[in-house]
Amino acid sequence: MQLSARSFVRRCLIWLLPAIALAPLPASAQTVTAEQVTAALVKLEQLAEATIADGGVPALAIGVVHDDKVVFLKGFGVREAGKAEKVDADTVFQIASMSKPISATVVAALVSDGIMSWDSKISDLDPAFRLAGPYPTSELTVRDLFSHRSGLPGTAGDDLEEIGYDRAEILRRLRFVSPSSSFRAGYSYSNFGLTEGAVAAAKPMGKAWETIAEDKLYRPLGMASTSSRHADFLGRVNRAALHIKDNGAWTAKVERWPDAQAPAGGVSSTVRDLVQWLRLELANGSHDGKRLIAAAALDQTHVPLMARGLNPVSGGQSFYGLGWNVEFGRHGLSWGHAGAFSVGARSLVTLFPKQQVGIVILANGFPTGVPEGLSDSFADLVFTGKVAKDWVKDWDAIYAGLFGPAVAAAKATYATPPSPATPALSGEAYAGRYTNDFVGDAVVTASADGLVLKVGPDGAKSYPLRHFDRDLFLSLPYAELPDMPAAVSFETGPGGKASAVTIESLDGNGLGTLRRVAD
Known part of the structure; x- marks a missing residue:
């Protein structure tokens, strides 16, 4: 098997997408006061403005919650480079793999309603689905797919999506993919594995996943600008374009249609909407005093199930739950997830449940480590009053080091044909x-x-x-x-x-x- 440069990049992103840079120090029981958060927000806003001024990304939108209150909502920069329209708290972004914890929340709502359980077998919910072997096929559960322990290789199905196959056909063809590990023995972050888990969970309802997400989460929380359908994103006037670097400048030149993997990467939303979801998570399934999801069903998503290896910035151990990354870092327990489209999207959510603090950051450019860098800076400011290091610089280096060398290697391999080259046949x-x-x-x-x-x-x-x-x-x-x-x-x-x-x-x-x- 020859691993292409793009496959290498994608496999590296598989680690980075759920990652949050937290050093492996003892957990803190520190209480966070409103005064600490207010002081941190002043400096966070300054950091965000400086990032835009320096060209770190074309735009950012940031939302922060504390003690079940929305304490910050603001946009920075422009929806599309070279145009005047500004980003605000109501600008819709494609959030890529940050869709995964949102989908886990939707499934938790189904579990809460008794529709299915995290341990429901896929063979019962969606009998047509197959893995490569009969044993994992018969035993596979929703929990297995949302924790990425099915054995499916991380990139399986992504390639079929890129050449135009729809969700149903991609999921059918996963049966031809050899496992990357034994069943439940290894962690392999799979877009289409999680997609199948979500689609199967929705089957008993007799409705499409996209409709279930609306019924169980978006409408109850008043997330009016949030959707799992790309057509809805395109219908928003106030939406952020995707950007990639072209000769060193941010350029909006590629679109990404993620409908095939909507549960894993197809949500579009605003920070105004997403902070309501953060409140729900931090309140264990309650929202505005009303119980929407049973705490027992939602708690399962935050249990660390699979070790993911070392964090590329801090060197600490990281774990994966059900659609969530779980960390025990220098500021204590956190839940989080990142998202990225290599065609121009970045996103990140970080929650500190014990301190009841959460932040969501959306950006419209790739490659960049700005969301992680700003989130880590904010955490430092909240907990210690000062930023420990230039986190944006460190995370930018991670993404630049990931993308640039792999592309350069591919170009170098085929830069010069052999001399003399052997002619082709007719x-x-x-x-x-x-x-x-x-x-x-x-x-x-x-x-x-x-x-x-x-x-x-x-x-x-x-x-x-x-x-x-x-x-x-x-x-x-x-x-x-x-x-x-x-x-x-x-x-x-x-x-x-x-x-x-x-x-x-x-x-x-x-x-x-x-x-x-x-x-």
């Missing part, structure tokens, strides 16, 4: 239809302009191929990295025709080799 030798169970069909066509590869349902994605050496060609399949190449290599036999093709951008789990279908 176009007809490679043209044809190739297939496997996971990717489906790939069609290669030949013309005077060269080869073109089409993949996805009805050839949804089309990539011209540039010859590199003999049977090795290059494609440019990454929308957010338009100049980063990926290999498309053919296997040729004695008959003078290609018998198979390996598509690097689809080979992250060793399923990118497709065999030719007889002419």
